[in-house]
Amino acid sequence: MRSTYSRLPALRIDLRRGLLCGAAFIESPNHDARPAGARPELIVVHGISLPPGEFGGPWIERLFTNSLPADAHPYFRTIADLRVAPHLLVRRDGSIAQFVSFRDRAWHAGKSRYRGRQACNDFSIGVELEGSDHRAYAGVQYRALAAIVEVLCGAYPGLSPRRVVGHSDIAPGRKTDPGPAFDWRRARRLISQRLARLSAATALRRRFRGAPGRAPARTADPTGGSGI
């Protein structure tokens, strides 16, 4: 199920649907409603490769859509039953896919804590980068991430470039991604280079403030809070 991913086009958020225009949408069932009143206030950066250390296959999408064949690789047997998905995935070539609407709670962070607040899935947006802890991420992935952070910050008033963390920051001791190979200085530099554009985004934010409300939470994360 290779998909047609978008390549760093001009990104834009459709607030009504909570979608990143310019990204391929591959719907994942691994989400539910955010708790009443919850809104995006944090961006969580992850790293994933399947099998670990291999890039370019269809397996990440298959995991996020609950169709990973457990017998295709020994490692898959250990994860095939996970029910996980981020909002976005950035492949090695910078192409972007979306699995869950930003309006909804994607099951990506698992048991986690940010500045004393538990359950980061409630109030975060999860961005997976195809990569592994100890191999350099691609330059185009940094550029894609910076573009994503820019449009998200423009669309959601609770977000800011400072509120971008790694999974390992909110689940220390349990998660290591995006790993030491992820160059935070480079990422932050690219993000701050885009800060100038945020003034325009702020105007957009004002224009769209008062987006439709969200339904109350229905179910708990059935992954048992493992995350990805």
Ligand SMILES: [Zn+2]
């Ligand atoms: Zn993760």
